[in-house]
Amino acid sequence: xxxxxxxxxxxxxxxxxxxxxxxxxxxxxxxxxxxxxxxxxxxxxxxxxxxxxxxxxxxxxxxxxxxxxxxxxxxxxxxxxxxxxxxxxxxxxxxxxxxxxxxxxxxxxxxxxxxxxxxxxxxxxxxxxxxxxxxxxxxxxxxxxxxxxxxxxxxxxxxxxxxxxxxxxxxxxxxxxxxxxxxxxxxxxxxxxxxxxxxxxxxxxxxxxxxxxxxxxxxxxxxxxxxxxxxxxxxxxxxxxxxxxxxxxxxxxxxxxxxxxxxxxxxxxxxxxxxxxxxxxxxxxxxxxxxxxxxxxxxxxxxxxxxxxxxxxxxxxxxxxxxxxxxxxxxxxxxxxxxxxxxxx
Amino acid sequence: xxxxxxxxxxxxxxxxxxxxxxxxxxxxxxxxxxxxxxxxxxxxxxxxxxxxxxxxxxxxxxxxxxxxxxxxxxxxxxxxxxxxxxxxxxxxxxxxxxxxxxxxxxxxxxxxxxxxxxxxxxxxxxxxxxxxxxxxxxxxxxxxxxxxxxxxxxxxxxxxxxxxxxxxxxxxxxxxxxxxxxxxxxxxxxxxxxxxxxxxxxxxxxxxxxxxxxxxxxxxxxxxxxxxxxxxxxxxxxxxxxxxxxxxxxxxxxxxxxxxxxxxxxxxxxxxxxxxxxxxxxxxxxxxxxxxxxxxxxxxxxxxxxxxxxxxxxxxxxxxxxxxxxxxxxxx
Numbered sequence: 001x002x003x004x005x006x007x008x009x010x011x012x013x014x015x016x017x018x019x020x021x022x023x024x025x026x027x028x029x030x031x032x033x034x035x036x037x038x039x040x041x042x043x044x045x046x047x048x049x050x051x052x053x054x055x056x057x058x059x060x061x062x063x064x065x066x067x068x069x070x071x072x073x074x075x076x077x078x079x080x081x082x083x084x085x086x087x088x089x090x091x092x093x094x095x096x097x098x099x100x101x102x103x104x105x106x107x108x109x110x111x112x113x114x115x116x117x118x119x120x121x122x123x124x125x126x127x128x129x130x131x132x133x134x135x136x137x138x139x140x141x142x143x144x145x146x147x148x149x150x151x152x153x154x155x156x157x158x159x160x161x162x163x164x165x166x167x168x169x170x171x172x173x174x175x176x177x178x179x180x181x182x183x184x185x186x187x188x189x190x191x192x193x194x195x196x197x198x199x200x201x202x203x204x205x206x207x208x209x210x211x212x213x214x215x216x217x218x219x220x221x222x223x224x225x226x227x228x229x230x231x232x233x234x235x236x237x238x239x240x241x242x243x244x245x246x247x248x249x250x251x252x253x254x255x256x257x258x259x260x261x262x263x264x265x266x267x268x269x270x271x272x273x274x275x276x277x278x279x280x281x282x283x284x285x286x287x288x289x290x291x292x293x294x295x296x297x298x299x300x301x302x303x304x305x306x307x308x309x310x311x312x313x314x315x316x317x318x319x320x321x322x323x324x325x326x327x328x329x330x331x332x333x334x335x336x337x338x339x340x341x342x343x344x345x
Numbered sequence: 346x347x348x349x350x351x352x353x354x355x356x357x358x359x360x361x362x363x364x365x366x367x368x369x370x371x372x373x374x375x376x377x378x379x380x381x382x383x384x385x386x387x388x389x390x391x392x393x394x395x396x397x398x399x400x401x402x403x404x405x406x407x408x409x410x411x412x413x414x415x416x417x418x419x420x421x422x423x424x425x426x427x428x429x430x431x432x433x434x435x436x437x438x439x440x441x442x443x444x445x446x447x448x449x450x451x452x453x454x455x456x457x458x459x460x461x462x463x464x465x466x467x468x469x470x471x472x473x474x475x476x477x478x479x480x481x482x483x484x485x486x487x488x489x490x491x492x493x494x495x496x497x498x499x500x501x502x503x504x505x506x507x508x509x510x511x512x513x514x515x516x517x518x519x520x521x522x523x524x525x526x527x528x529x530x531x532x533x534x535x536x537x538x539x540x541x542x543x544x545x546x547x548x549x550x551x552x553x554x555x556x557x558x559x560x561x562x563x564x565x566x567x568x569x570x571x572x573x574x575x576x577x578x579x580x581x582x583x584x585x586x587x588x589x590x591x592x593x594x595x596x597x598x599x600x601x602x603x604x605x606x607x608x609x610x611x612x613x614x615x616x617x618x619x620x621x622x623x624x625x626x627x628x629x630x631x632x633x634x635x636x637x638x639x640x641x642x643x644x645x646x647x648x649x650x651x652x653x654x655x656x657x658x659x660x661x662x663x664x665x666x667x668x669x670x671x672x673x674x675x676x677x
Binding site: 060061168170171198199200201202203204206207210225227228229231232233251252255265266267268269270271272273274275276277278279281283285286288289290 | 536540565601
C-alpha cells in the first residue's frame with residue numbers, strides 16, 4: 001500500500017479538490033419558482049487523489065458520495081470550491097476545453113442497463129466515444145482497438161453486433177467498463193460498480209477492475225456503500241457523512257484503527273460471513289436515521305447520533321478534517337480522547 | 346414435531362408460447378418452533394418463490410405448485426383462498442424486501458397495523474389502534490402517536506421496515522418469513538433492523554425463515570442454513586459447520602468470492618466462473634456443473650441425489666470439496 005502525504009500537493013496528485021460545495025436549490029411556487037432552501041449535498045470537501053491509486057469513497061445513502069463523484073467530472077456544477085485535475089481547474093472550464101478534458105476522465109455507472117442505450121449495438125456504443133474525441137483513425141485501426149477493448153474486459157468478439165439486453169448484468173457492466181476505457185482515460189470514477197450484481201459475478205468484476213488498473217495504469221475513484229468491497233479494492237478510503245468527509249486514511253488503517261465515531265459504528269455494523277466473528281461481534285448501534293441534508297444539524301453533523309457525544313463543542317462547532325497521524329485525517333474534536341479510551345460511549 | 350414441513354415443493358410458471366419455467370424444483374426443509382432457518386442463494390435460485398408459495402401468495406393462473414407445505418400438520422397448499430387468508434397474518438407473518446411498495450400509500454401507518462389486529466383478533470377499532478401504538482413503540486419507532494397518523498412516504502426506509510415488522514408481528518404469528526428484509530437499507534439501519542428481528546423472535550418464540558443473499562447476515566442470524574441453487578437445496582448444515590467447512594463447490598465458491606471486511610485487499614477474490622445463464626437442467630445432471638471447479642465427467646450426465654453425511658449435513662454433489670481423495674468415477 002502507498003504511504004503518501006495527503007496534505008501537500010505535488011506531481012503525484014492527479015486530482016486536487018479543495019473546499020468543494022454542491023448545493024441544490026429547493027424550489028416552490030406555481031408560476032414563479034422561489035428558492036426556499038438548499039440541499040447541502042456536498043458541503044466543503046477537500047480530497048486529493050494520487051496517480052495510479054484507488055481512492056474509495058464510502059458512506060450511506062444521501063451522504064453526497066455520488067454527487068461528489070459527479071462534480072469531480074463536472075457532471076454536476078459545483079457551487080463553490082476548486083477541482084484541479086492535472087494542473088487545470090475544472091470548475092472554471094467550459095465549452096470546448098472542458099469537452100476535450102472529458103476524454104481523460106470517464107465514469108462507470110451502477111445500473112448498467114439504464115446507462116447503456118438499448119438501441120445501440122455494443123460496437124456503436126464503443127465507437128461513439130472514439131469519434132467524439134477524434135480517436136477514430138480509420139476502419140482497420142478502430143476494429144483493432146475494439147478487439148483490444150473487448151479482450152481487455154473479457155468479452156467475446158461476437159459481442160460487437162449484439163445489443164445491451166442480450167447480455168447478463170455482469171457482462172453489461174463489462175461493456176460499461178470497456179466504454180469508459182475506449183478513450184484511454186487517466187481517471188475512472190466508478191459509482192457503485194458492483195452493487196447490482198450477484199456475489200459470484202461481483203468478484204469477477206472487482207478482479208477485472210484490479211487487472212485493468214495494473215494494465216493501463218488507471219487512477220480509480222470507487223464510490224460504494226459496501227465497506228467490504230471498498231476495503232478490498234481501495235488503497236485509501238474516505239468516509240462521508242451528510243455532505244462532509246469525516247475520516248480519510250489507508251484502507252488497512254481504517255479497518256485497524258477507525259478514529260471517527262461514525263466510522264466505528266459503520267464498521268461494527270457490517271456483517272462478516274463467519275459465525276465465530278459474528279457471535280462475538282460488538283455492535284455500536286446508532287440510534288435514529290440520517291438527518292435531512294436540507295437541514296443539516298449544527299456543529300458536528302454527526303452529533304445527533306453520536307454515542308460519544310460531549311456536552312461542549314459537538315453541537316456548536318463544526319470539526320475540521322485534521323491530521324491526527326501521518327496520512328490519517330479525522331473530523332472529530334475528540335478523536336484522540338476516544339482512541340485513548342478517555343471518553344466512553 | 347416440526348412447525349413447518351416443506352416437502353418436495355415445486356413451482357413452475359407456464360408462459361404463453363414459451364417453455365415452462367421451473368423456479369423451485371423439489372425443495373424440502375423443516376422449521377422447528379423458535380428456530381431461525383436461512384435460505385441463501387443468488388438471484389433466480391427460487392428463494393423468494395419458495396416463500397411466496399408457503400404464504401399462498403403466488404398467482405393462481407399459470408402457476409403450478411406441487412408437493413406439500415405442512416404447517417402443524419395442515420397442508421397449506423390444499424387450503425381454500427378463504428382459509429389461507431385466515432392464516433396469513435395470524436399464524437404466518439411476512440416481511441418483504443421493499444417496504445415502500447408493500448405498504449399502502451393512501452392509508453395511515455397506524456390504521457394499516459390496526460387493521461391486522463381488527464381482522465384476526467376481532468378487536469374493535471379503538472382498542473386496535475392503541476395496540477398498534479404499542480407495537481410501533483416496541484419496534485422502536487420514535488414518537489409513535491405522531492407516526493400513527495402519517496403515511497408511508499413520510500417515513501424513512503428504516504422506519505417503514507419497522508412498521509412492516511410491527512404489522513407482521515401484530516398477531517404474534519408462529520412463523521415469520523423475512524424476504525431480504527434489509528437489502529434496501531443502509532448498513533447502520535440494517536444492523537438496527539436485524540437486531541430488532543433477533544430480539545422480537547427470541548421474545549415471542551416465533552420461528553423465522555430468513556431469505557437473503559448476504560452470507561454475513563446468515564452467519565450472524567441463522568441456526569440452520571439451506572443453500573439454494575437453481576431451485577434445489579444443494580447443501581444444508583448448521584451455520585458454524587457450514588462456514589467452517591463448506592462441502593458443496595457452490596457454497597465454497599460463494600464464500601471465496603465475497604470480499605471480507607476483516608481481510609486486506611491483497612488477496613485476490615476467486616469468483617465462480619460464468620453466470621446462472623450457463624446452468625444445465627437438473628434432469629441432465631448437476632445444474633451447477635458448467636460453472637463448477639470440481640466438476641467431473643459424471644456431473645454432466647447424472648443428477649446428483651441428496652445425501653445425508655455423517656455430521657447431519659445434507660449435500661447434493663458428486664464431488665464435494667474437502668474430500669480426502671476425490672471420488673474417481675469413470676464415465677459410463
